[in-house]
Amino acid sequence: MKNRMPAQPPHPADDVLDHVGYRLKRAHAALRAAMDKALREHGLTVPQYSCLEVLAARPGMSNADLARATFVTRQSMNVVMRGLLDAGLIDRPGTVETGRARPTTLTADGQRLLRAAQESVYAVETRMVRALPGRRLAALIEDLDRVAQALDE
Template sequence: MSRKTAVAARSKTARKELADDGTVRVPAPGEGKRGEQGYLGYLLRQAHAAVRLTMERALADLGVTSPQFAVLTMLKAYPGLSGADVARLTFLTPQTVGVIIRNLERDGAIVMTPHPVHGRIQQWTLTPRGATLLRACRERVIELEKRLARGLDMKTETAIRRWLTGIATELQED
């Protein structure tokens, strides 16, 4: 089938999605399958990508990436985690966490101590420098969090948090 015949065979709706040069127009976020008609999983991923990109831009001049921020956050919340524990909590691969940990240690943001019982397990904690860096990052991320919650009343925000947590909890069991 020629390109011209294939284009003619499309429905009127599909033809509306063509650019002036005849190529398929990629819908913007919020349009078509990237909008309310899209799969929930795709919409969650799209939202995550937008949040991560915005966070990367907000943290760039501090020299911190979104995954590094996640690692620093988890080590502040749960001091003494192993690299494997950090990987599980941040949804990163152990290899990625290994690189992040080496870089954060090199920069003086975290320090390793051997586990008191299992000497081969390395436990990681924030240094004062790491805590200061995390505070600076947190200020910027809080602004993003406020932007995410803009227009939501407390009841709606609580319901969304419960829904997202429920998804993670339920699907974790699969």
């Protein structure tokens, strides 16, 4: 209905649609949609892929660790892991010598599927990076980290 003019908005600078938070939300929504589409052909959801990916980089993480790393609650990660366990993509000892946290690892199937999915997802990431002019990638990452840190405390 209303026309969108992202390049030259016909509004004062304090328009909501010009705020950083809105742009951040917009970029995140676009990334989420692109990843969702890329992962569909591999039969994975974004949380499932995130779990596998983090697990490949940091083998032996517990359920609570994975929840924190992927920004969801322990309970949500619990159902994600149940799905991955049923699919035989991850493995976890039934009991552990000390504590309650059980270390999780990728199975051979999990590693295979992850490698296949990574090709699709990394293509998405490449599209992102190529859209950035010059050496702005490092600056963008640094700024995102500063923002996250400022908001966390």
